[in-house]
Structures are given as C-alpha cells and as structure tokens.
Amino acid sequence: MKYQRSSQLFKEANAVIPGGVNSPVRAFKAVGGTPIFVKKAEGPYLYDEDGNRLIDYINSWGPMILGHAYKPVVEAVIDKAKKGTSFGMPTEIETKIAELAVSMVPNIDKIRFVNSGTEACMSAVRLARGFTGKEKIIKFAGCYHGHSDSFLIQAGSGAVTFGSPNSPGVTQGTAKDTLLAPYNNLEAVKAIFEANQNEIAAIIVEPVAGNMGCIPPVDGFLEGLRSLCDTHEAVLIFDEVMTGFRLAKGGVQELFGIKADIVCFGKVIGGGLPVGAFAARQEIMSHLAPEGPVYQAGTLSGNPLAMAAGHALLTALNEDDEVYERLAQKTAYLHKGISKALTTYTIKHTINRTGSMISIHFSDSPVVDFATAAHANNDRFKAFFHGMLDAGIYIAPSAFESWFITDALSYEDLDFTIAAVESVAKDL
C-alpha cells in the first residue's frame, strides 16, 4: 500500500493526540483518506514516511516561500541554537527583525512579535478595542483569523446578522460582539455600521482571502472598508498572516495601495518557526503594554531561534528585487496550464489567483465569497485531490484553502504538475 507507514503512524498518533493531529486541517477530514506523515522536505519537495516524493503546493500553509530547508534559514537556526534556545529576556535579533519588517511594510512604526497568527489577530482586536474604547468587531463569513473565541463565529445566512458561535465553548456573550458580513459585500458592512452606531471598534479582514480558497477583493472593496472605518472612527485590521511578505514585500497594503491601521503577520515572517506579529503606527502601538494599558504577553514571544529564522527569510526576500515577479509568473503559468488541461476535458472550473496564491474551484460561476465557494462541486475536489496525490502532487486537502507557490519550483515541476492535472481530469 502506498501510504502504509503513514497509516501506521496515524493509528499511533490517534492513541495520544486528538484526531491524530495537532491542527484539524491536517487530518484530511475534508477529502477523506489517511493523512500523509512527512519524513523530510527540501526545496519544493516533501518526502513522506513511505518514501514517496511529492511536489508541495502547501508549503506549511505559506511559510516556505523560498522552499523547504532553505539554507540561510537552517544555518541561522543552528547558529542560534548553539547559544541557547530561550531566555525570557530581550535579545538583539528581535530588534533586527523588527527594524527589517518595519522597513519593508508601509504605515507601521512598531511591531510586537507573538507565537502564532491567532495570537497576532487576537491581540490586534484587543488593541483596537483598547484604542477606540468600543467593543464590537466586523469580520467576514469564510475569513479565518485563528481559533480565538471572537473569530469562531458563523452567521446563519450570508447577510448582515449577529454572530452565533460555530464552536462549542464560545459563549453567546462573546458571539454578540462579532458581526458578520459576506466577503466583497460593502453594502452589508455599511448596514452593520448603521445598525451599530459608534459601537464598532474594528473591521478585521483578509485583504486577499485565503481560507475559502483564494478570493481576491473586488474593485473598490478594500477602498470602501477604508472609507467606512474613517467615517465611523473604527480601526481597519488587515489580517496578512497569509499575504504578508508573500504577495509583495509590503504585502497587500503595497499591492493595492490601501492603508490599514493594524497589520497582522504570521507564516512567512517566522521562516517556518512559530512566529506571529502585529504592527501599527505609533499612535496605536503606544497603547500596548508596557508602554500603554492594553495587556499582551508571551513567554516565548521573540524567541531567538524563531527570530533568526524569520530574519534570514525576510532578508532574502528583501534583497531580491525579482522574487515576487518570479513567483507571480510561475503562478500565472500554472494557472494557464491547469485551466487548459481541465478545459480539454470540459471540466467546469474557476481559478482564483493573486500573486503566488491560487485555488481551483469546480464551479462554473465566479467564486467571490463563502457562499459561492461552498456552491462549488467539492466532491469533485476530493477526487481531484486524491488523483493529484497519487500522481505525486500535494495540494490543499480542502477546497476551502489556497495553494502557496514557492520560488523553489522549477518550470519542469510546473509542467509535471500540469501533466498530472491532465491525467487526473480525464477521470473526474
């Protein structure tokens, strides 16, 4: 059997870890089958415990933008580890990566490092509430900002509605302060502001969504959110955990020329180690402890190994003026090839793409929000996922995820992938 060792390891894991995984999406629940256990990875390739080589289009959900085991990152971590792994005291490397991040991203004066994207987004909302003195937040159905209670809120239907918890353990008290709108729907956001005059502390948004598949903002959407926040004195939080340092040096703020008030980071900023961060202009960050009253803390925040990994990766991205164009061109090439292959077999599909984020939806209508993403033929996606896996290609184990392209991919890898799509498409 092709995944015998992974199956055995999954059985052992299930005996001591809930669902056998430390993050649910890894369990393949959305696509069925046994999750793949990775033995090692290098460049664009994963090597699983059964000796299969897979071309990786997830790249740890974004961080591996220059490939797995990227030498400068590995060497930086080894070098740091020899000098101790954690002190709970300030170190110079934290300032170095902070200075670099602030130099790369517009509209931020200061940055606070934490240990995950969840922590970054959770802390950003608390800071926005502390800064504005208001309590409610607006998020978008289908956008994911981590597993903090305020974010695990699912509307009933797509229109403006009070949130209701979509996870046990989230209280009604929490849910009432999270209001939902459909992504790309400015009218719904306007209605929420009208119905909650002077109560909205912030909008938190994935400025290019990646948790419903990849969904770009429609023209005017981000500009409209900016204008509504200015009118209603609310904070605009860009959750750039996925897009930060991936879509451009300065992320979506640079790509679309829109100013956020607070920006959240994760994934790439840590070079594959546990790092999240949130950043803003001094007027807002001065409210954060110990400078200000909004409390936030973390034993391993600014961990020297994680900072060294992130600093090495951001340095490489910052010094290469062509990397983002190369990534965008490779993703466009993949898009064209996959679409041609699927069209050959008249497979209804739509492909969304921004920079090095891309997703395939088996739907003949545009995918612009959660409802249209959910409308796609996701049974067909399951068959596609397993066909690609058997062909040696690892794509997102869910239709509600984006793929993440790494610059380590060669055009031969892309052609191999396109050929695999063609071979799988004929049986879809």
Ligand code: KE4
């Ligand atoms: P983490 O806490 O998982 O580091 O980050 C949460 C988060 C926040 N914001 C955005 C836009 C995110 O995409 C994420 C996490 N992304 C998922 C992938 N869709 C992580 C994978 C997982 O949950 O295992």
